[in-house]
Amino acid sequence: MKKIELKHFKSLIAQTRKNKIKFAVYMVLRLIILLVMINSIIKGAYENVFVCILALVLFMIPAFIETNFGISLPTLLEIIIFLFIFAAEILGEIDCYYVKFAHFDTILHTINGFICAAVGFSLVDIFNRNPRIKFKLSPIFLAIVAFCFSMTIGVMWEFFEFGCDMFFHTDMQKDYIINSISSVTLDETHSNTPVIIDNINEVIVNGEKLKLGGYLDIGLIDTMKDLFVNLIGALVFSIIGYFYISSRGKNKLAKVASLAS
Secondary structure, eight states: OHHHHHHHHHHHHHHHHTSHHHHHHHHHHHHHHHHHHHHHHHHTOHHHHHHHHHHHHHHTHHHHHHHHHOOOOOHHHHHHHHHHHIIIIIIIIISOHHHHSTTHHHHHHHHHHHHHHHHHHHHHHHHHTOTTOOOOOOHHHHHHHHHHHHHHHHHHHHHHHHHHHHHSOOOOSOOEEESOEEESTTOTTOSSOOEEEOOOOOOEETTEEOOSSSEEEOSHHHHHHHHHHHHHHHHHHHHHHHHHHHHTTOSHHHHHHHTOO
16 A cells, blocks of 8 residues: 555656656745644644645645646646645745735635636636547636636635634634624524624623724634635636637737636
8 A cells, every 4th residue: 555655656746847847846845844844743733734734735736636637737837836835824824924914815815716717727628629528618618617616616625714613723714803793693582683783892701801802703704705805816817718718829918827828
């Protein structure tokens, strides 16, 4: 079993090594992650070790797709995926960029929507151009598939964040401070009438003031914001991809942005 896994891993590395730039980016980021993991083990921060392992596994997905499905992803797209995984897991979670920089999470989720739409678009377009495939999708359907693929990945990621927060007591779904709530749970008549509480400036939990200046929203706003910016990224790429397919490479800007060379 171990020999099979080792052989498979070597195959993935060989697939990545075909392009020197991609291989260099892959190895440098992988080395940094390994150093961070070793440092986390020494410090006893085992939750960070899990994040590092997750990042290393995600790094292998592009090569896994190419090796097992015979699908060649564009080099630039793979490099962007590697950088995105590193930014999201190592910089965001371990180096606390999500907390240090106010819009870091928003930027990443917007880029994620764009990247996932690019992946979905590229994969379907490869099948679309295969002479052995008997059906052909129009540009508008390709754009719709790319958009839906991106949104599905975005939703699955939010499920992952929710699961980590529920079972491992992390805080991947970041909290927001709000000053107004509307809830039917507070309706004593049980008539499904929302009770609105405005101007909330303090919350007391177990007799202790949290001193937050408002009500603590647990993840909902963050999740909806992430999905919304994911939608923006997916929509932008889907529009670019539509015009790229319509002109099939005549528009240079669309050709570069689509990453579907």
